[in-house]
Amino acid sequence: MCHKLCQCLIALAEPVAYKNQIRSLLTATPTMSDDIPTPVAKPADPAPDARVYVCHPEGWTAVVKQTSERLYCYQKNPGEDYFHLIVAGEIYLVFGDEKYCLMCALRRGDATQERLYWQHRRKGPLPTE
Numbered sequence: 751m752c753h754k755l756c757q758c759l760i761a762l763a764e765p766v767a768y769k770n771q772i773r774s775l776l777t778a779t780p781t782m783s784d785d786i787p788t789p790v791a792k793p794a795d796p797a798p799d800a801r802v803y804v805c806h807p808e809g810w811t812a813v814v815k816q817t818s819e820r821l822y823c824y825q826k827n828p829g830e831d832y833f834h835l836i837v838a839g840e841i842y843l844v845f846g847d848e849k850y851c852l853m854c855a856l857r858r859g860d861a862t863q864e865r866l867y868w869q870h871r872r873k874g875p876l877p878t879e
């Protein structure tokens with residue numbers, strides 16, 4: 751008769767001892783291999799919300815620059831003495847003859863990334879620089 755079968759028979763004959771054996775296995779102190787941290791699946795960071803809203807959309811157009819011809823934003827960053835070059839593929843905003851990169855439109859308040867902007871609409875005309 752095999753040894754394992756004998757143990758099984760003993761376990762059946764002595765259920766309390768068998769349960770204690772299982773309990774001791776379950777509560778055993780961890781071994782070295784148990785100390786290795788289990789990699790926890792970190793939830794992927796959600797992509798930042800890059801949506802842009804034009805606060806007063808009447809008269810504004812969003813354009814993707816198609817060509818490599820030189821085109822400059824109508825604004826300068828504070829402290830800079832040059833106009834931004836709008837590059838091919840860049841999305842910019844047009845109001846009449848004026849073209850604005852998204853950064854300037856955001857800085858000027860013509861555009862916003864606040865989805866609920868319409869709940870906090872600014873009263874009065876846009877500031878002119």
Ligand SMILES: [Zn+2]
Nearest residue numbers: 823834851854
């Ligand atoms: Zn600009």
